[in-house]
Amino acid sequence: MHPMLNIAVRAARNAGKVISRAYENLDGVDTQTKGLNDYVSEVDLLAEKAIIETILKSFPDHSIVAEESGLTQGKDADHQWIIDPLDGTTNFIKGIPHFCVSIALQIKGKIEHGVVYDPIRNELFSASRGKGAQLNGYRLRTTKAKDLQGTILATGFPFKAKHYTETYLNMFGALFQECGDMRRSGSAALDLAYVAAGRHDGFWELGLKPWDFAAGDVIAREAGAIISDFNGGLNYERSGNLICANPKVLKAMLSNIRPHLTESIIKA
Ligand code: IPD
Ligand code: CA
Ligand code: CA
Ligand code: CA
Numbered sequence: 647m648h649p650m651l652n653i654a655v656r657a658a659r660n661a662g663k664v665i666s667r668a669y670e671n672l673d674g675v676d677t678q679t680k681g682l683n684d685y686v687s688e689v690d691l692l693a694e695k696a697i698i699e700t701i702l703k704s705f706p707d708h709s710i711v712a713e714e715s716g717l718t719q720g721k722d723a724d725h726q727w728i729i730d731p732l733d734g735t736t737n738f739i740k741g742i743p744h745f746c747v748s749i750a751l752q753i754k755g756k757i758e759h760g761v762v763y764d765p766i767r768n769e770l771f772s773a774s775r776g777k778g779a780q781l782n783g784y785r786l787r788t789t790k791a792k793d794l795q796g797t798i799l800a801t802g803f804p805f806k807a808k809h810y811t812e813t814y815l816n817m818f819g820a821l822f823q824e825c826g827d828m829r830r831s832g833s834a835a836l837d838l839a840y841v842a843a844g845r846h847d848g849f850w851e852l853g854l855k856p857w858d859f860a861a862g863d864v865i866a867r868e869a870g871a872i873i874s875d876f877n878g879g880l881n882y883e884r885s886g887n888l889i890c891a892n893p894k895v896l897k898a899m900l901s902n903i904r905p906h907l908t909e910s911i912i913k914a
Pocket of ligand 1: 732733735802803834858
């Protein structure tokens with residue numbers, strides 16, 4: 647394992663310990679509201695601290711972008727860690743056992759390493775660019791589906807951007823007509839990791855942030871998936887509007903979604 651991926655794994659496991667310990671006594675967890683339907687608990691903050699400490703101990707000059715503390719610019723701007731300490735905060739707060747830690751390392755603008763760790767199931771998804779993706783050491787591959795028939799597609803609802811409801815539901819309807827069924831798990835990072843593992847045939851969501859998808863991006867690609875925006879391009883890195891699936895399923899998803907795109911989504 648690459649030494650930098652190794653540190654990402656150590657950081658994810660440290661945060662996982664903080665999260666699973668707190669999960670045993672959710673009544674004692676303090677939670678604040680950040681915005682519409684948007685929450686942060688003290689556990690998000692503690693997990694983030696544990697991750698940043700672990701990384702900076704080994705790489706004190708690296709830069710860090712983390713959901714709850716923003717950008718910490720180090721001397722070394724070429725190495726940037728992108729961290730979601732707890733992806734699936736709403737699940738966590740509600741006692742739904744489906745959430746994870748997501749850590750990626752971007753070097754000179756390219757995601758090189760990624761870890762998505764589910765502390766409840768002790769499932770560690772990881773990848774380094776060009777070296778394949780693993781779940782607890784076993785090689786991952788996407789499904790081999792050739793079209794949408796019988797597929798399970800995961801999605802996230804635009805609960806923080808309800809002005810997208812109508813457009814979103816039009817897209818949902820078009821895909822739902824063609825696929826087998828849909829899932830809404832509440833953790834985008836796990837949704838991407840599950841595409842890599844062949845548990846989901848595809849995933850799509852609007853308005854994600856870099857820390858939601860950075861680690862899942864390299865893990866899914868290394869398992870044979872493609873990620874694109876709704877036009878088939880790479881603008882998702884900025885807009886957070888993304889689709890992830892094997893190339894054939896992605897093409898089928900795009901052709902069903904395309905007729906429902908609005909100006910504001912195309913320009914996002
Ligand atoms: C959220 C989860 C959720 C997705 C949201 C994200 P958070 O991340 O990934 O599945 O629908 O868009 O913001 O806030 O729980 O880290
Ligand atoms: Ca959040
Ligand atoms: Ca997240
Ligand atoms: Ca989070």
